[in-house]
Amino acid sequence: MTTEPAFIDLLRTIATDPSARGLDDDAAVLTIDKQTLVLTKDMLVEGVHFLPDDPPADIAWKLVAVNASDLAAKGATPLACLTGHSLSRDADWDAAFVQGLKAALDHHGLLLIGGDTVSVPPGQARVLSLTAIGLPSVPVPPSRSGALVTDGLFVTGTIGDGWAGLTLLQTGKTEPATLIAAYRRPKARIADGAALAQVAHAVMDVSDGLLIDAARMARASGLAVRIDLAQVPLSPDFVATIGSDQAAAIAAATGGDDYQLLFAADAEAHLPVPARRIGGFTQGEGLTLSWNGMPIETPEKLGWLHG
Amino acid sequence: MTTEPAFIDLLRTIATDPSARGLDDDAAVLTIDKQTLVLTKDMLVEGVHFLPDDPPADIAWKLVAVNASDLAAKGATPLACLTGHSLSRDADWDAAFVQGLKAALDHHGLLLIGGDTVSVPPGQARVLSLTAIGLPSVPVPPSRSGALVTDGLFVTGTIGDGWAGLTLLQTGKTEPATLIAAYRRPKARIADGAALAQVAHAVMDVSDGLLIDAARMARASGLAVRIDLAQVPLSPDFVATIGSDQAAAIAAATGGDDYQLLFAADAEAHLPVPARRIGGFTQGEGLTLSWNGMPIETPEKLGWLHG
Structure with a gap:
């Protein structure tokens, strides 16, 4: 069995062009003459990233949103995309999928320009x-690795809503609608990403979990990061449903599926978008947590680990 | 069950931008300011496009070659690519795959700049x-739909070698090496494609079978096409192994996996690359076949139909 990190290590030995950014960023940044492009490719697998009975329109939405979120993290405006589709056993499923695809493409400003469709053997999971492709708002899109030792760590929006939505669905609940929508129909922070690219030193989107993604940014930047969990922004519906104590905050910060932007910026900078300061960087390595300033233990699981 | 054509019809309702070329070409052609890009995305599914015991390095080679061939058909020089990979149960498989990937990327001039890796549930087929992305050699890359009624139909190289290689492997043979290599390690006709883009009125690559692909070019161009099967170029090893009679030519022309370039050009044009004239276009629709000028029946199966 190959793990995802081990396989990416193999790919890194051949992806040596600077545009690949060491396969360590949300997206590739390719410059052709004077035109710079941001490119990303994300997959969703049935039974892994979505369930067979999830609404197909929502699966299509998520496929678009997770890719648009990678573009947003690099401050890029979505432009065009190509799909890869496993044909369904069910024509209604495919029709609903295309409907959701159209809605998500329209919302995120992506043109569908091509792709491929394959039949998979009976009983096989759909792989989507x-x-x-997006156009950057600054000449050099922010990486994950540019955090400075004096920077604060900030996050847009609220954290944990997508995880809460999934948890509710898994227990048969369909309310509150905001949490369900955060899970099923996340919206990439495109305008925020374009604005942040002007001032942030490092930006990434929160997809696998706030803690694991923050730890990745710190490692890529050669620094340690500290987060005060009491500062993690929670939505009113999250607080009403899950709570606001330490356990709730840990769940929010490790659940993933947020598609908010996590960024490093001068702690005193005037930020162009609303964002919460949740911590900062220091010399060293690793992640340390506190709760209203009191050190607390780091949970064993920081987020969703692949492979 | 949705068929591939039915699904693509659904996608066409949303892929209305001209860069999508009606989802009816080998690749998309996207212009950003003054930079035009050619983009394609092809998938290979285990059990459909390759067998579980095919050598992983050869599967990787083919994945690269089929995509590079789409670029070649549009006269584009390969530039960069992103992979989508289903993690293997077998670390040796993945290591050999990456080795083949590197060889094929180097051969075709593609930089690996990104992608995604996923775990699939146990027992599931690999989806690769x-x-x-390529850079076109002419401002407007040739489509499939530009054939003129006075044009001849031409093809580069030889036809049927890939099919013959597969057939040999399926019967336990590993010789002649040229036929096995044509199946396992096809080479996209990149330089030929760039040269043909200057003079051809329509170009596509032969992937599903010469006859079905020629019929597609004719339909896209609003014309009928005629092919003299005796003119279909066969390699010496194909002739020695399979033969050169009408049945052999039909097998070659319907087998697929050729990755040669099929093109429409002025019948008297001076061609910049070696190519064989195998037929021509007329008013009307459909495909008619002959053998040394004598009309023959069109086989039921023109090539490899998906879905």
Whole structure:
């Protein structure tokens, strides 16, 4: 069995062009003459990233949103995409999928320009992919690795809503609608990403979990990061449903599926978008947590680990 | 069950931008300011496009070659690509795959700049994809739909070698090496494609079978096409192994996996690359076949139909 990190290590030995950014960023940044493009490709697998009975329109939405979120993290405006589709056993499923695809493409400003469709053998999981291309708002899109030792760590929006939505669905609940929508129909922070690219030193989107993604940014930047969990922004519906104590905050910060933007910026900078300061960087390595300033233990699971 | 054509019809209702070329070409052609890009995305599914015991390095090679061939058909020089990979149960498989990937990327001039890796549930088929980006050699890359009624139909190289290689492997043979290599390690006709883009009125690559692909070019161009099967170029090893009679030519022309370039050009044009004239276009629709000028029946199966 190969793990995802081990396989990416193999790929890194051949992806040596600077545009690949060491396969360590949300997206590739390719410059052709004077035109710079941001490119990303994310896949969703039935039974892994979505369930067979999830609404197909929502699966299509998510496929688009997770890719658009990678573009947003690099401050890029979505432009065009190509799909990769496993044909369904069910014509209604495919029709609903295309409907959701159209809604998500329209919302995120992506043109569908091509792709491939395959039949898979009976009983096989659907494998869906998208390749998305965007245009950066600054000449050099922010990486994950640019955090400075004096920077604060900030996050947009609220954290944990997508995880809460999934948890509710898994227990048969369909309310509150905001949490369900956060899970099923996340919206990439495109305008925020474009604005942040101007001032942030490092940006990534929160997809696998706030803690694991923050730890990745710190490692890529050669620094340690500290987070005060009491500062993690929670939505009113999250607080009403899950709570606001330490356990709730840990669940929010490790659940993933947020598609908010996590960024490093001068702690005193005037930020162009609403964002919460949740911590900062220091010399060293690793992640340390506190709760209203009191050190607390780091949970064993920081987020969703692949492979 | 949705068929591939039915699903693509659904996608066409949303892929209305001209860069999508009606989802009816080998690749998309996207212009950003003054930079035009050619983009394609092809997938390979275990058990459908390759067998579980095919050598992984050869599968990787083919994944790259089929995408590079789409770029070649549009006269584009390969530039960069993103992979989509289903993690293997077998670390040796993945290591050999990456080795073949590197060889094929180097051969075709593609930089690996990103992608995604997923775990699939146990017992599931591998689904592999590549998105490839190329730079066109002419301002408007040739489509499939530009054939003129006075044009001849031409093809590069020889036809049927890939099919013959597969047939040999399926019967336990590993010789002649040229036929096995044509199946396992096809080479996209990149330089030929760039040269043909200057003079051809319509170009596509032969992937599903010469006859079905020629019929598609004719339909896209609003014309009928005629092919003299005796003119279909066969390699010496194909002739020695399979033969050169009408049945052999039909097998070659319907087997697929050729990755040669099929093109429409002025019948008297001076061609910049070696190519064989195998037929021509007329008013009307459909495909008619002859053998040394004598009309023959069109076989029921023109090539490899998906879905």
